[in-house]
Amino acid sequence: MSLVGIVPAGGSGERLGAQRPKAFVVLAGRAMLEWSAEVLGRVCDRVVVAVPEGYADEPGRVAGGRSRSESVRNAVNAAPEADVYVVHDAARPLLTEELVRRCVDALGAGVDGAIAAAPVTDTIKHTDGQGRVVSTLERSALWAVQTPQVFRADALRRALDADTATLAGATDDASLVEAAGGRVHVVDARIENFKVTTPLDLRMAEAVLAERC
Ligand code: CTP
Ligand code: MG
Numbered sequence: 001m002s003l004v005g006i007v008p009a010g011g012s013g014e015r016l017g018a019q020r021p022k023a024f025v026v027l028a029g030r031a032m033l034e035w036s037a038e039v040l041g042r043v044c045d046r047v048v049v050a051v052p053e054g055y056a057d058e059p060g061r062v063a064g065g066r067s068r069s070e071s072v073r074n075a076v077n078a079a080p081e082a083d084v085y086v087v088h089d090a091a092r093p094l095l096t097e098e099l100v101r102r103c104v105d106a107l108g109a110g111v112d113g114a115i116a117a118a119p120v121t122d123t124i125k126h127t128d129g130q131g132r133v134v135s136t137l138e139r140s141a142l143w144a145v146q147t148p149q150v151f152r153a154d155a156l157r158r159a160l161d162a163d164t165a166t167l168a169g170a171t172d173d174a175s176l177v178e179a180a181g182g183r184v185h186v187v188d189a190r191i192e193n194f195k196v197t198t199p200l201d202l203r204m205a206e207a208v209l210a211e212r213c
Helices: 032-043 066-079 097-105 155-159 164-169 173-179 199-213
Strands: 003-009 046-051 061-063 084-087 113-119 125-126 133-136 143-152 184-188
Touching: 003 032, 003 066, 032 046, 032 097, 032 155, 046 066, 061 066, 066 164, 066 173, 084 097, 084 155, 097 143, 097 184, 113 173, 143 155, 143 173, 143 184, 155 173, 164 173, 173 184
Parallel strands: 003 046, 003 084, 046 061, 113 184
Antiparallel strands: 084 143, 113 143, 125 133
8 A cells, every 4th residue: 555645835934924935944953844754754655745836856846836735736646656645734843653643544444534633722703704703613523623634545636626716715635525525534633733824833843843852
């Protein structure tokens, strides 16, 4: 069985506001994307990284797309041999091998996708868009979804066979698989696998990595 790691790293990192694309910002001594690519490489047969224009001139890299899902699709297309894809955002550098393995193991019979997620700790309210609360959601059923997201290759390929607008509207891969009728399960992950979005997140990631090393 061929396991291929897919790392969407093609974003610009607008909210981080660094001098270079977020995945290439140096974090605890190396480019952010290298932290998770290395961990994936320990579990997968190979890893394909989707990078911004101008960064793809290295083996194992492909040009990213205009949206995250287009970047994933470009990387998936570059690895047609896969039976299983392990998709993991470069923006989550605190990935552990243990979490990757638990997600891969959760891909049992009849399951198309297994995705890392943490139970929500804040109370979540639905508003009308003008700040007025419409309802309070039942927290015990809510999960904050992360990556890795592991999929049967045929289910992910089918899900990514969507128009540009649908791909651009998706904030994760599992939602596309769900929309295509796939069965997706959550895998309980730690909030330590958080996403680096803002400068504060970068400082927190530095602190966690310093503690680990
Ligand atoms: N990503 C990608 N291709 C894109 C957009 C995003 O591969 N066209 C990747 C990012 O590199 C990141 C992951 O998808 O690893 C999650 O996206 P996000 O955290 O939003 O990163 P950016 O889009 O880079 O950040 P921002 O939205 O602040 O610009
Ligand atoms: Mg983005």
